[in-house]
Amino acid sequence: DTEVTQTPKHLVMGMTNKKSLKCEQHMGHRAMYWYKQKAKKPPELMFVYSYEKLSINESVPSRFSPECPNSSLLNLHLHALQPEDSALYLCASSQISTLGNTIYFGEGSWLTVV
């Protein structure tokens, strides 16, 4: 069983809606990640939080707004999305080490923008 929990598993939203994806881990990891995966493509990094601070933003549009309220939680706020934003959104966590980080993924949230 995955130790990274994502909710909701499925989300359908209109282009004018505001919604949020949530992620939780209790492994004591201090790095958390959001990835986006389109059909038949590999996951692509969106954001990295280290010690609850945003450390990497891969030039993601501002309609995606991450938030890390504490060391166990990671949110992705969604607003004014486009149909092309429909994808699988994956949350992950890891320890923090410059020697290498093993990443653990949640089951993902399937997002459809209509």
Add this chain to the structure above:
Amino acid sequence: GIQVEQSPPDLILQEGANSTLRCNFSDSVNNLQWFHQNPWGQLINLFYIPSGTKQNGRLSATTVATERYSLLYISSSQTTDSGVYFCAVEGRSGGYQKVTFGIGTKLQVIP
């Protein structure tokens, strides 16, 4: 950034057959992981293997860091092995925590 190439892109196996998946990477790595993505989208850790050889049941992996490649061996394949296998690397330069995925190998095991 680091480039990751996987081969073959697609693979169809008869149940019980063996296979080798390859991952080439363009720079030194701090970390290399193999994942299996099931049809429901979940990425399952198979191996953390920046160097050396590891085995877990019917699966084993070898990374030769000096030659910048890793191999994933699947023996006596089963239909439940179907899915996409990704190699993901964390480069030593260009910022840690930036994990880059290869395009994956889509495996179909037929009865």
